[in-house]
Amino acid sequence: MQIENEVAVSDFRMETRSWLEANCPKSMCKSIKDPFDLYWGGRNAKFNSEDQKIWYERMLEKCWIVPYWEIQYGGGGLTPEENNILTQEMTRLGCRKPLYSFGIAMLGPALLKFATEEQKLHYLPEIVEGKIWWCQGYSEPNAGSDLASLQTKAIDKGDYYEVTGSKVWTSYADKSDWIFCLVRTNFEATKHNGISFMLIDMTSEGVSTRPIKLISGKSPFCETFFDTVKVPKANLIGSLNEGWTIAKYLLTHERQMIGGIGETDTRKNVHEVALENLAIQNGKIADSILRTEITHFETDEEIFDLTIQRITDEAKTGNNSGALSSFFKLYGTELNVTRQELLIAVNGSDGLIWEENEKSDGDLARKFCRSKGNTIEGGTSEVQLNIISKLILGLPTK
Amino acid sequence: MALIITEEQKMLKDSANEFLNTKAPVSQMRALRDAKYSSFDKELWKEMVAMGWTALTIPESYNGLDFGYVGLGQIIEETGKTLSKSPLLSSILLGSSVLRLADNEDLKKTFFPGIMEGTIQFALALQEGKHHQADNFKTTVKRSGEGFVINGHKNFIIDGATANHFIVVANSDRGLGFFLVAANTPGITISKDILLDAGTYGDVHFKEVYIPKNYQLNIKIKGEELLNSLLSIAYSGLSAEMLGIIQQAFDMTIKYLKERQQFGVVIGTYQALQHRAAKLFGEIELCKSIVLKSLQALDENSEERFKYAHLAKAKLGKTVKLVTNEAIQMHGGIGVTDDADIGFYIKRARVVQQLFGDYNYHLDCLATMKGY
Numbered sequence: 043m044q045i046e047n048e049v050a051v052s053d054f055r056m057e058t059r060s061w062l063e064a065n066c067p068k069s070m071c072k073s074i075k076d077p078f079d080l081y082w083g084g085r086n087a088k089f090n091s092e093d094q095k096i097w098y099e100r101m102l103e104k105c106w107i108v109p110y111w112e113i114q115y116g117g118g119g120l121t122p123e124e125n126n127i128l129t130q131e132m133t134r135l136g137c138r139k140p141l142y143s144f145g146i147a148m149l150g151p152a153l154l155k156f157a158t159e160e161q162k163l164h165y166l167p168e169i170v171e172g173k174i175w176w177c178q179g180y181s182e183p184n185a186g187s188d189l190a191s192l193q194t195k196a197i198d199k200g201d202y203y204e205v206t207g208s209k210v211w212t213s214y215a216d217k218s219d220w221i222f223c224l225v226r227t228n229f230e231a232t233k234h235n236g237i238s239f240m241l242i243d244m245t246s247e248g249v250s251t252r253p254i255k256l257i258s259g260k261s262p263f264c265e266t267f268f269d270t271v272k273v274p275k276a277n278l279i280g281s282l283n284e285g286w287t288i289a290k291y292l293l294t295h296e297r298q299m300i301g302g303i304g305e306t307d308t309r310k311n312v313h314e315v316a317l318e319n320l321a322i323q324n325g326k327i328a329d330s331i332l333r334t335e336i337t338h339f340e341t342d343e344e345i346f347d348l349t350i351q352r353i354t355d356e357a358k359t360g361n362n363s364g365a366l367s368s369f370f371k372l373y374g375t376e377l378n379v380t381r382q383e384l385l386i387a388v389n390g391s392d393g394l395i396w397e398e399n400e401k402s403d404g405d406l407a408r409k410f411c412r413s414k415g416n417t418i419e420g421g422t423s424e425v426q427l428n429i430i431s432k433l434i435l436g437l438p439t440k
Numbered sequence: 441m442a443l444i445i446t447e448e449q450k451m452l453k454d455s456a457n458e459f460l461n462t463k464a465p466v467s468q469m470r471a472l473r474d475a476k477y478s479s480f481d482k483e484l485w486k487e488m489v490a491m492g493w494t495a496l497t498i499p500e501s502y503n504g505l506d507f508g509y510v511g512l513g514q515i516i517e518e519t520g521k522t523l524s525k526s527p528l529l530s531s532i533l534l535g536s537s538v539l540r541l542a543d544n545e546d547l548k549k550t551f552f553p554g555i556m557e558g559t560i561q562f563a564l565a566l567q568e569g570k571h572h573q574a575d576n577f578k579t580t581v582k583r584s585g586e587g588f589v590i591n592g593h594k595n596f597i598i599d600g601a602t603a604n605h606f607i608v609v610a611n612s613d614r615g616l617g618f619f620l621v622a623a624n625t626p627g628i629t630i631s632k633d634i635l636l637d638a639g640t641y642g643d644v645h646f647k648e649v650y651i652p653k654n655y656q657l658n659i660k661i662k663g664e665e666l667l668n669s670l671l672s673i674a675y676s677g678l679s680a681e682m683l684g685i686i687q688q689a690f691d692m693t694i695k696y697l698k699e700r701q702q703f704g705v706v707i708g709t710y711q712a713l714q715h716r717a718a719k720l721f722g723e724i725e726l727c728k729s730i731v732l733k734s735l736q737a738l739d740e741n742s743e744e745r746f747k748y749a750h751l752a753k754a755k756l757g758k759t760v761k762l763v764t765n766e767a768i769q770m771h772g773g774i775g776v777t778d779d780a781d782i783g784f785y786i787k788r789a790r791v792v793q794q795l796f797g798d799y800n801y802h803l804d805c806l807a808t809m810k811g812y
Contacts (some may be wrong), residue, residue: 313812327812336812337803341754348729352443359444373722430721431714435694440709 054124065100067093071136080142083172087217098172101140107170108146111154115162116170122358144213145169145176149222152292156239156280165241178296179209179223179242179266180289188427189224190233190286194268196225196240203278205242205271211419215251215264218244218340228283239285241277242268258411294364296420297371303386312336312381332387339380346373365433372426375416382413441736443729445510452507453514457521463487464524466781472525473638479602480728481772489558494532498540502552509673509738513731520684523784525639527561529601533677534670535562538607538618541666542657547620557642563603564642565594571666572797574671579646581610581617583640588656590619590649596795600642601632602722607657608646609667616663637791672749674796676734679752682760682771682792683731686724689767691786693717696771715768720766723759730755748807
């Protein structure tokens with residue numbers, strides 16, 4: 043039985059490999075420099091190139107846009123094991139994701155768990171086909187780490203909800219078609235018990251956005267304003283006032299995304315960059331202190347990757363804790379902060395170049411600045427430490 | 441290969457946990473220390489033999505269990521939790537591994553049975569001086585008549601004062617050699633070093649020590665090759681022990697944070713302590729992954745085992761230091777009393793961290809290996 047299974051697995055790997063090799067255009071196997079090198083879909087979707095279109099269409103036809111969702115929702119119905127093989131083979135070839143969207147990484151999992159069958163059949167295939175560009179409306183100017191104190195309100199007006207308030211850090215809100223949103227539907231209840239999860243069309247009357255510029259320069263972040271926006275009642279996901287449960291579940295997926303899980307991009311090793319940029323003595327980086335720092339970092343980076351693998355393998359046997367996503371988010375982002383610091387150190391004055399010239403494209407300095415947001419967005423490192431100490435270690439609250 | 445232990449390995453781990461908690465808890469280690477640093481309990485060793493632990497990594501062709509290093513690693517990890525003392529590291533992890541890696545059939549046939557029965561105890565005489573290194577050995581071996589003569593000085597030998605045989609690593613005009621020497625051979629002077637973990641380590645002088653020709657362990661195999669394979673086993677195995685120490689010290693500390701009251705509240709409610717504990721949790725998750733990966737690489741005999749062994753010894757060495765330091769600090773005053781067990785963990789941690797190279801040594805090896 044086990045042997046038969048192993049044969050089937052190895053067949054699947056070989057078939058997958060040859061299909062990817064035959065169908066993924068060469069230009070789609072190059073690592074991306076910018077998120078917008080990927081296809082994002084949406085109502086105003088545009089392909090960057092013919093190859094991008096071909097790659098997307100072939101993967102769509104193969105049902106591998108979201109290979110692990112069930113077939114009736116547009117997925118490929120792959121088992122976790124098959125999906126793992128597909129991811130490995132895509133990584134091996136360096137295949138880009140055919141479609142990048144918050145619908146796949148964040149909203150989809152929440153819908154699968156909390157939406158009605160009718161809602162699933164409506165929204166999930168749209169996500170797979172990339173018809174709708176989704177954004178996330180969680181944080182507010184006065185609800186950051188204390189997300190549950192959010193104040194954007196949805197008033198029951200009989201046959202619709204009337205939404206008023208503002209959201210902040212809504213990534214790509216200015217380009218999005220729809221937003222999944224946390225709103226307050228009960229002002230009497232304790233703060234966690236008066237929140238609902240709602241889907242809102244961004245073209246509704248009363249919705250407006252304004253971009254936010256970050257220390258790294260331009261950014262995808264926006265402020266989003268709702269001024270007495272009418273939202274159909276059918277757009278409520280899950281039960282009224284039980285949105286916090288959905289919010290938390292969705293956050294575990296967001297954290298995994300920020301923590302870097304499932305990324306197929308290839309990273310250059312810091313020590314390779316160091317060898318190109320630093321003085322070398324007897325085959326060693328002459329700055330022995332920086333050499334040590336790089337080795338500490340690369341040790342943790344390599345072992346963190348193994349840890350993702352181990353916990354993924356453990357999850358397959360049924361051992362899983364949702365709170366572990368807090369650990370992934372925490373450790374993954376802290377590592378990235380260290381990586382950017384080291385890259386600046388290793389590149390010296392060239393690492394500080396802001397405006398593109400013949401020496402640098404200015405990416406390093408901007409990525410360095412951007413990484414400072416990694417340990418804040420999606421719940422600060424401190425919030426993750428709170429979650430780990432309470433939910434995993436069981437340390438008491440006062 | 442999935443990065444998890446199999447059902448069989450899990451069963452072995454669970455049975456080791458139960459056995460050690462019943463037969464060899466920390467209180468037994470404390471009793472051995474109080475009995476003038478007794479090295480280990482002979483009855484306990486017999487029971488470990490009966491459990492099959494001494495046969496785990498010995499090939500089936502020599503009547504061993506051939507269960508692999510992931511299996512042995514699980515047991516060593518459990519001994520790290522209880523700080524149980526036995527010749528498991530010296531005679532099994534190191535000694536029997538040399539014999540397995542070597543190509544002297546006569547010695548294998550002669551000594552594997554005694555190793556498995558626990559009556560033969562090997563001690564690896566490798567280190568010279570205050571720090572671990574994997575080359576430049578000054579101990580020499582020269583041909584003399586029908587055998588060899590060994591001259592040199594070895595120290596930090598695990599169980600070096602109690603074992604009945606030494607495996608001596610020495611340089612000859614034909615490269616590095618591994619030699620089996622009975623501890624009572626004339627010319628050997630053994631002195632004991634009692635270290636802070638209450639363990640007995642050998643400091644041994646070899647002066648014109650004569651051994652017969654057929655007591656060289658590596659015949660065709662190059663000594664350097666054998667040493668590299670052995671070291672990856674040593675690094676990974678000791679990392680497994682450190683993982684046990686880390687987990688136990690951490691569990692004891694979390695338990696204490698939930699019990700100890702100050703200012704009218706349990707101290708575990710303080711965020712200053714919660715965040716430190718949560719950071720340790722993350723580091724421990726990394727430790728679990730690299731220890732298992734390095735043990736699996738040993739069983740697969742892959743080329744990557746050298747890298748993973750260094751990664752494990754570096755990461756575990758750094759983390760065992762961090763966790764035991766934090767454990768003492770979070771225990772407060774009670775943590776620095778001899779009555780509390782937590783002190784034994786920081787003491788053992790410091791010894792294992794140095795055995796076969798501290799984390800600086802291994803980080804340097806990794807950087808060199810990657811070419812920078």
